[in-house]
Amino acid sequence: MATTPLTLDALVATSRTLLVEGGPDAIVVREVARRLGVTAPALYRYVRGRDDLLTLLITACTDEVTAACLDALKACPPDDVEGRIRAATLAFRAWALQHRPEFGLVYGTPLMHYAAPEGGPTVDAGQRFGGLFGSLFVEALAAGRLRTVDDGVLSPGVRASLAATASRLGLPMRPGEVRPFIVGWHRMLGIVSVEVAGHLRWVFGEDASAFAEEQLEELLADLLVPVAS
Amino acid sequence: MATTPLTLDALVATSRTLLVEGGPDAIVVREVARRLGVTAPALYRYVRGRDDLLTLLITACTDEVTAACLDALKACPPDDVEGRIRAATLAFRAWALQHRPEFGLVYGTPLMHYAAPEGGPTVDAGQRFGGLFGSLFVEALAAGRLRTVDDGVLSPGVRASLAATASRLGLPMRPGEVRPFIVGWHRMLGIVSVEVAGHLRWVFGEDASAFAEEQLEELLADLLVPVAS
DNA sequence: TACTCTGTGTGAACAGTGTTCACCCGACCT
DNA sequence: AGGTCGGGTGAACACTGTTCACACAGAGTA
Numbered sequence: 001m002a003t004t005p006l007t008l009d010a011l012v013a014t015s016r017t018l019l020v021e022g023g024p025d026a027i028v029v030r031e032v033a034r035r036l037g038v039t040a041p042a043l044y045r046y047v048r049g050r051d052d053l054l055t056l057l058i059t060a061c062t063d064e065v066t067a068a069c070l071d072a073l074k075a076c077p078p079d080d081v082e083g084r085i086r087a088a089t090l091a092f093r094a095w096a097l098q099h100r101p102e103f104g105l106v107y108g109t110p111l112m113h114y115a116a117p118e119g120g121p122t123v124d125a126g127q128r129f130g131g132l133f134g135s136l137f138v139e140a141l142a143a144g145r146l147r148t149v150d151d152g153v154l155s156p157g158v159r160a161s162l163a164a165t166a167s168r169l170g171l172p173m174r175p176g177e178v179r180p181f182i183v184g185w186h187r188m189l190g191i192v193s194v195e196v197a198g199h200l201r202w203v204f205g206e207d208a209s210a211f212a213e214e215q216l217e218e219l220l221a222d223l224l225v226p227v228a229s
Numbered sequence: 230m231a232t233t234p235l236t237l238d239a240l241v242a243t244s245r246t247l248l249v250e251g252g253p254d255a256i257v258v259r260e261v262a263r264r265l266g267v268t269a270p271a272l273y274r275y276v277r278g279r280d281d282l283l284t285l286l287i288t289a290c291t292d293e294v295t296a297a298c299l300d301a302l303k304a305c306p307p308d309d310v311e312g313r314i315r316a317a318t319l320a321f322r323a324w325a326l327q328h329r330p331e332f333g334l335v336y337g338t339p340l341m342h343y344a345a346p347e348g349g350p351t352v353d354a355g356q357r358f359g360g361l362f363g364s365l366f367v368e369a370l371a372a373g374r375l376r377t378v379d380d381g382v383l384s385p386g387v388r389a390s391l392a393a394t395a396s397r398l399g400l401p402m403r404p405g406e407v408r409p410f411i412v413g414w415h416r417m418l419g420i421v422s423v424e425v426a427g428h429l430r431w432v433f434g435e436d437a438s439a440f441a442e443e444q445l446e447e448l449l450a451d452l453l454v455p456v457a458s
Numbered sequence: 459t460a461c462t463c464t465g466t467g468t469g470a471a472c473a474g475t476g477t478t479c480a481c482c483c484g485a486c487c488t
Numbered sequence: 489a490g491g492t493c494g495g496g497t498g499a500a501c502a503c504t505g506t507t508c509a510c511a512c513a514g515a516g517t518a
Binding site: 270 | 476
Binding site: 022023025026104107108109110111113123126127130155157158161162165182183186187189190191193194197198199200202203204205207210211214215 | 337359384391418431
């Protein structure tokens with residue numbers, strides 16, 4: 001009866017379709033099974049339960065947005081660090097806008113009922129993404145384009161956290177150099193999150209693109225020093 | 230049997246308790262009824278259904294955060310516009326951190342199953358909050374502290390949206406003056422959203438306060454020109 | 459061939475969910 | 489006393505995630 005071979009990928013793909021069609025609540029075990037031409041208990045041979053399905057889906061989406069950013073980078077000259085950060089940032093935003101439900105699942109308000117398994121695949125995928133973005137800032141640092149700060153001006157707690165993050169991601173940077181990376185990540189995520197969630201709709205209606213892109217550009221200007229030339 | 234008088238307020242309060250205890254999914258009609266010493270169908274005399282409950286709850290929380298900001302303003306000298314914007318911003322963030330589930334409901338990823346009634350009480354409450362924040366920027370403008378831009382540099386779409394927003398909120402400002410207000414709202418919401426959602430946990434662990442407050446301070450510096458004196 | 463073992467899918471069941479329905483009871487008004 | 493009506497009830501329907509005993513097909517082996 002199973003029209004589809006019933007693989008993990010098929011489970012994830014079907015779950016994702018449901019997510020897109022009706023939000024996280026629409027990811028219903030019985031419906032996933034139904035669409036795969038099978039009854040619900042069959043899925044429990046492949047997956048521990050609904051939460052497991054969500055974990056797989058979040059991981060897949062995180063990897064997909066990472067791949068999208070990598071893809072955008074391939075079209076960029078390796079020495080144009082500003083262009084590369086811009087490309088990755090815009091690719092992130094584009095993916096988010098094109099896949100709002102998935103973005104909400106990964107970077108939105110955490111589902112309180114669902115807890116990501118500690119040290120599980122979702123955090124791994126998150127680190128992969130962090131590593132990609134971090135490497136762009138390493139490039140910027142090497143090119144002398146990064147607007148860094150002295151370690152001394154950082155509060156001890158922040159300095160320690162930044163140092164730990166750099167070492168965990170394998171980034172050869174001191175805290176004052178990591179900071180723009182974290183600021184960039186933080187503000188970018190904020191800008192995109194608010195836009196995707198629609199919290200600017202009362203101002204800009206359905207299309208806040210112009211404003212959001214301006215904000216991202218302003219962020220870039222804050223992070224990087226202008227070309228010396 | 231009804232230990233509590235069974236008012237709309239009681240319904241909202243109970244729903245909120247459930248939200249805090251277990252997230253949006255934990256707002257269960259039957260459980261609300263149970264805690265009020267009544268059976269589920271009884272609630273349908275007061276509320277059209279679960280979505281109605283959510284609408285009331287979102288409205289109540291929006292009004293509460295508005296009140297919290299207003300309260301913080303009362304302790305501020307009326308002529309210190311920077312201090313007032315800072316106070317309101319910090320009050321917003323403090324409320325968000327102290328009421329993470331409620332904040333998620335109001336300003337987080339929209340629940341796809343739930344659609345706020347158009348022109349309903351939730352958007353009214355949202356406008357009340359927007360009006361409060363907007364008035365602070367009117368003060369800043371009057372004091373000559375606002376970092377405005379020329380209308381001419383704005384793209385036509387953005388300019389029109391800003392003008393419409395100003396007139397809808399009754400703010401006597403031209404688009405280039407409204408812009409810092411929207412930028413402030415946008416970035417503040419981004420900063421607080423990302424912090425509350427815990428998406429900085431991988432960097433700063435459980436307490437990202439120092440970093441988040443720095444970011445808010447930086448935002449203020451971007452919005453306001455230093456005192457002339 | 460016959461027998462077992464394993465992987466995979468099924469139907470029934472349990473305890474939940476939101477919502478609707480017929481019903482009922484007590485208070486109030488005439 | 490009789491009627492009306494707001495407010496509460498129990499039963500029911502169609503869902504949900506999950507577990508359980510069971511069945512069936514194919515592989516490996518005596």
